[in-house]
Amino acid sequence: MEMFREIMGRVSGYIYPNEIEINWSILIVVYPYLTGLVAGAFILASLVKVFNVKELQPTYRLSLLTALSFLLIAPFPLLLHLAWPMRSFEIFLTPNLTSAMAMFGFVYAWYLMGVLLLEVWFEFRRDLVVLARETKGVLRFVYRLLSLFSSDISEAALAFDRKAIRFITIIGIPSAFLLHGYVGFIFGSIKANPWWSSVLMPIVFLMSAIVSGIAMVVLLYMIITATRNETIDMKCLDKIVTFLFYAVIVDFSLEFLDFIHRLYESEESIQILGQLIALRLFQNLVILQVLMGMLVPLAILVVVELRRFNDDMRKLLYFISVILIQLGIFSTRWNVVIGGQLFSKSLRGLMTYKMEITGLEGLLTALVLLILPFVILTVLVRILPIRRLDQQALPPG
Amino acid sequence: MDRRRFLKGAVLFLPACGLLSTAAQQALAAAQAKNAAAGEADTGLGDYKPGDHWYGMGVEIDKCIGCNRCVEACKAENDVPRDMFHFRTWVERYKIRHDGEASVECISTQQGKEATPEADQDVVRTFFVPKLCNQCAHPPCTQVCPVGATFPTEDGVVLVDKERCIGCRYCIQACPYGARYLNPLTRTADKCTFCYHRLVKGLVPACVEVCPTQARVFGDLKSKASRLVRFERMNHISVLKPALNTVPKVYYAQLDGEVR
Ligand code: SF4
Ligand code: SF4
Numbered sequence: 001m002e003m004f005r006e007i008m009g010r011v012s013g014y015i016y017p018n019e020i021e022i023n024w025s026i027l028i029v030v031y032p033y034l035t036g037l038v039a040g041a042f043i044l045a046s047l048v049k050v051f052n053v054k055e056l057q058p059t060y061r062l063s064l065l066t067a068l069s070f071l072l073i074a075p076f077p078l079l080l081h082l083a084w085p086m087r088s089f090e091i092f093l094t095p096n097l098t099s100a101m102a103m104f105g106f107v108y109a110w111y112l113m114g115v116l117l118l119e120v121w122f123e124f125r126r127d128l129v130v131l132a133r134e135t136k137g138v139l140r141f142v143y144r145l146l147s148l149f150s151s152d153i154s155e156a157a158l159a160f161d162r163k164a165i166r167f168i169t170i171i172g173i174p175s176a177f178l179l180h181g182y183v184g185f186i187f188g189s190i191k192a193n194p195w196w197s198s199v200l201m202p203i204v205f206l207m208s209a210i211v212s213g214i215a216m217v218v219l220l221y222m223i224i225t226a227t228r229n230e231t232i233d234m235k236c237l238d239k240i241v242t243f244l245f246y247a248v249i250v251d252f253s254l255e256f257l258d259f260i261h262r263l264y265e266s267e268e269s270i271q272i273l274g275q276l277i278a279l280r281l282f283q284n285l286v287i288l289q290v291l292m293g294m295l296v297p298l299a300i301l302v303v304v305e306l307r308r309f310n311d312d313m314r315k316l317l318y319f320i321s322v323i324l325i326q327l328g329i330f331s332t333r334w335n336v337v338i339g340g341q342l343f344s345k346s347l348r349g350l351m352t353y354k355m356e357i358t359g360l361e362g363l364l365t366a367l368v369l370l371i372l373p374f375v376i377l378t379v380l381v382r383i384l385p386i387r388r389l390d391q392q393a394l395p396p397g
Numbered sequence: 398m399d400r401r402r403f404l405k406g407a408v409l410f411l412p413a414c415g416l417l418s419t420a421a422q423q424a425l426a427a428a429q430a431k432n433a434a435a436g437e438a439d440t441g442l443g444d445y446k447p448g449d450h451w452y453g454m455g456v457e458i459d460k461c462i463g464c465n466r467c468v469e470a471c472k473a474e475n476d477v478p479r480d481m482f483h484f485r486t487w488v489e490r491y492k493i494r495h496d497g498e499a500s501v502e503c504i505s506t507q508q509g510k511e512a513t514p515e516a517d518q519d520v521v522r523t524f525f526v527p528k529l530c531n532q533c534a535h536p537p538c539t540q541v542c543p544v545g546a547t548f549p550t551e552d553g554v555v556l557v558d559k560e561r562c563i564g565c566r567y568c569i570q571a572c573p574y575g576a577r578y579l580n581p582l583t584r585t586a587d588k589c590t591f592c593y594h595r596l597v598k599g600l601v602p603a604c605v606e607v608c609p610t611q612a613r614v615f616g617d618l619k620s621k622a623s624r625l626v627r628f629e630r631m632n633h634i635s636v637l638k639p640a641l642n643t644v645p646k647v648y649y650a651q652l653d654g655e656v657r
Contacts, residue, residue, distance in 0.1 A: 004481050004506075014501040016528070016575030020482045023566040023579065083564020083584035090544040090563060101567055102543035191641055192537060192573035345575050346657055348501060 012279075013349025022341050022353045025361040027077040030369050032183045032205065033333045034074040037373075039180035039206070040213010041067040042116065042172060044240070049169040055239040061386045062224070063217050064120050069377040071112055077369050081361055100186045111179050115172040122164045126153050127389045142383065180209040187336060194269035194347075195276070195340040200258045207251040212329040214244045215322040222319055224381065234311050241318055245301045248325065252294055255332075272347045280342050280350055285335045293328010297321035445597045447551035452591055453646035454605070455614035455628040456527055458653075463488055463525040467604035467613065468505045474592060474603035476582070481506045483578045485589040486529035486604055491655060493522040499655035526656050527613065529604075530555065530576035530589035531637060531645030538568035538577065547586060553618075553646060554593055559585045573641050591615075618646075 007020060045063035047053045079085050092109075095102040128147035132140055181202040187193075188201025198204075218240055225232045262270065277285055300321045304314055338353050356362035471486045472479060487505040494500070504525070536555050539547050546562040549555050557568075562585035569577040569586060580587035592602035600606070605615040616625025625648075632650035638657060639645075649656075 007482075014503070017482060017484050017487050017503050017506045018569075018575050018578040021578070023569050078565075081565070083566075083579060084562065087544075087561070087563045090546075090561060094545055094561070096542055096545040098540045099543040099567070101541065101565065105543070186567075190537075190541070190571050192571055341570075345573055346501070348657075 010352035010354065011349060013344070014346055015344035015349040015351055016346055019344050019351065022338070022351065024337055024341060025081065025353075026338075026355055026363060026366045027081040027361050027369070029330075029333045029337045030366050031074065031077040031081075032180075032337070033212070033330055034070050034077065034369070034373065035183050036180055036205065036209030036212050036329065036333075037216050038067045038071045038074060038111075038213070039176045039209040040211065040215075041070070041217050042176045042213070043210055044214050044217055044243070046169050046173050046176070047243070049166055050173065053239065055236050058233045058236045058387070059217055059221050059240065061123065061384075061388075062221055062381070063213075064116075064123060065377060065380045065384065065386065066217055066220060067213075068116055068120055069373040069380060071116055072376060073369060073373045075108060076372075077366070080365060080369075100182060100189055104182050104186065107175070107179050107182050111172075111175050115168060115175050119165055119168045119172060121148070122161045122168070124384055125150060125161055126158055127385055129153050130389055131385075139383075146383075177206060180206045187340065192345060193340050194267065195273060195343070196336070198258055198262075200254060200261075204251070204254050204258060207247065207254055208329050208332055211244065211247045211251050211325060214240060214247060215325040215329075218244065218318060218322045219326070220377070222315065224386070232311075232315065234314070237318065238314070241301065241304075244322075244325075245298075245305070248294065248298055248301070252298065269347055272343045272350075275350060276339060276343045280352070281335055281339050284331050285339070289328050289331040289335055292324055293331055294325075297324045297328070300324075443597075445599075449619060450552040450596075451618045452553050452596065453532070453616065453618050453625055453648060454529070454591070454602075455616070455625050455632075455634075455648045455650065457612050457614065457628075457632070458524055458526060458649060458651045460610040460612035461488070461525040461527055462610055462612075463490060463504050464609060465505055466607045466609065467527060470603040470607040471589070474595075475590070477587075478581055483580065483587075485576075485587070486527060489526045489528060489656075491524055491526060491653065492520045493653070493655065494519045495521055499653075524653065526649070526652075527604075528574065528576070529647060530572075531574055531643065531647045532589075532591060534644035534646060535642060537571040537573070537641075537643060541567045541571045543567065550593070552596070554591050554596070555588075556590055556593060557586050557588065559583050562586050573638050573643060574645075 011020070041063045044056070045060055045067065048056045048060045079088055082088055091102050091105040095105070097103075125147055128143050129151055130153070132143035132147060135143060184202030184205030187196040187205075188198055190196045218237070221237070221240075222232065262273070297320075300317050304317050309317070341351070342353060343350050358364055465488055468484065468487055471477060471484075475485055477483055477485050484505060487503055490502050490504050492500050532553060532555055534553065536547075536549060539545075539549055539555060542548075542562075543565060544561055544563055547555065547557045547568050564579060564584050564586070566579055566586065569579065572588075577586055577588040579585070592600070592604075595602060601615040602613075605613045614624050614628045616623035616628070618625060620626070628650070629648060634648045634650060635652040636645040636648060637652075
């Protein structure tokens with residue numbers, strides 16, 4: 001009874017009795033966040049190969065490896081959140097074709113094996129062969145294994161690699177769009193939930209994914225060059241940030257449009273959604289997501305465009321904005337996933353989400369899942385050269 | 398050309414996996430169909446034929462006295478956890494004030510019961526609304542289940558297969574009526590089944606059986622003689638959240654517009 005009172009104390013208004021539990025926890029917040037980073041980083045990489053944006057070459061491999069590291073961890077939040085994780089393979093054995101979530105499994109598998117792993121392999125094959133020749137012992141075996149024991153680095157073979165990469169990227173772009181569009185669809189197609197149910201959801205997810213992915217690569221690029229004592233290629237950095245700038249603007253306009261549209265339509269649910277924003281999400285939505293995560297970085301980037309700052313100043317400002325943007329995108333995911341469960345489907349009451357700290361679906365697990373991709377990435381950039389071996393002697397730029 | 402071979406391998410691998418699993422599934426389905434054909438006894442249903450029925454429930458708001466007996470009966474019949482957060486069916490009390498404002502509380506949990514006598518003075522009307530899974534004819538919950546663990550039966554009842562449910566809770570999100578919950582004992586999605594185990598024996602659901610005022614009416618819409626068909630003819634019928642096009646099969650008589 002005590003517990004009951006305590007829990008009821010977190011409810012205001014009327015909710016259906018079964019709604020007392022918040023069913024999708026912080027892990028489901030982490031999940032679209034990670035997948036978004038994958039799609040964004042991959043799309044950044046594709047700009048180099050498909051649209052021939054030469055300036056971005058220095059971050060091409062980093063983007064690929066970033067996408068890979070995050071993709072490897074992306075399904076784990078979902079898996080850990082299942083009440084029966086060991087049955088998850090059922091999605092592949094007995095898929096329900098009308099379920100967005102079931103289809104996501106296929107999109108994911110296709111993207112990982114059919115696109116990303118293949119592209120990474122073709123991109124690094126030559127260097128792996130060379131490294132295998134130059135190193136000794138265990139590492140040599142590792143390199144040979146990674147190159148799948150191929151050894152042909154004749155010009156013809158390399159030409160084939162290049163062709164393959166181009167081909168894969170062209171397939172890869174729609175796949176990346178699909179991957180993250182689908183995550184948006186998982187939420188957007190739930191008509192029972194007026195906070196989620198919106199046709200714009202997949203597109204908003206996709207754009208915010210692109211934003212977060214690009215911002216993450218910028219962040220990693222700056223950190224990696226700093227720790228390695230290399231110089232940053234400012235031309236490249238400026239160019240990426242320009243793309244980032246446009247992406248943020250599109251993302252912002254879409255979200256704004258969605259907001260205005262709801263307000264204007266003013267459906268039955270508008271009242272409770274208004275309360276949701278005012279009483280439960282004000283800090284996360286208005287302050288963190290919109291102000292700190294979008295308007296402030298946007299303002300910084302505008303200022304950078306208008307004023308000719310020197311390299312160091314630009315670096316500093318870029319650094320601040322990409323961190324703010326990450327924060328903003330994470331809040332976006334939070335506000336969608338958790339926010340969507342904080343009001344009752346009776347449209348008469350609000351709940352509160354009390355995050356566990358240590359449980360399987362708690363904060364600590366979420367943090368581990370957020371850190372793991374960086375660990376994988378650290379290992380990857382240790383053993384794989386992020387600058388092409390034959391170009392490494394050249395000065396940057 | 399090791400690389401080419403690898404590429405070919407990779408390209409063939411994925412579709413091959415898909416084909417294999419489809420083939421395996423079809424073999425399984427064929428085997429099951431054979432079993433089913435081999436004898437009615439295998440289905441465990443005796444001479445009950447699901448295809449001959451189409452079940453629904455009627456609720457007569459004016460008759461419900463909020464005694465909560467149905468809720469108790471349901472919990473006992475279906476092993477619903479005996480706490481205050483898990484219900485296959487529950488009863489709400491609506492109070493309509495002079496200005497038309499409605500306030501709601503759930504008398505099954507006693508939640509929201511803060512009304513002072515003064516506040517009650519303004520009440521012009523109050524009534525009870527039993528709620529349960531609406532056994533939708535277009536159920537969004539089965540649409541979203543990634544593994545097909547929740548499914549509609551031929552006789553119009555939506556069920557959950559405990560053995561297959563992975564506990565993703567997508568169906569809980571998709572149900573507009575808050576009818577589903579994750580059963581903490583089985584760790585699978587759970588909800589009202591119209592007491593399916595009783596239906597196949599020709600009995601009515603437990604809640605219908607215990608209702609002292611017969612506010613709940615159970616019946617087969619395919620049978621002209623059923624009480625439900627008569628109930629529908631005699632009353633002005635509405636369903637909950639019709640705009641969502643879930644096509645509920647729990648029919649309310651004398652339902653107030655405030656109820657959702
Ligand atoms: S009321 Fe909810 S649980 Fe029941 S069939 Fe409809 S959507 Fe599914
Ligand atoms: S919780 Fe179970 S029944 Fe519900 S959607 Fe997930 S797998 Fe299907």
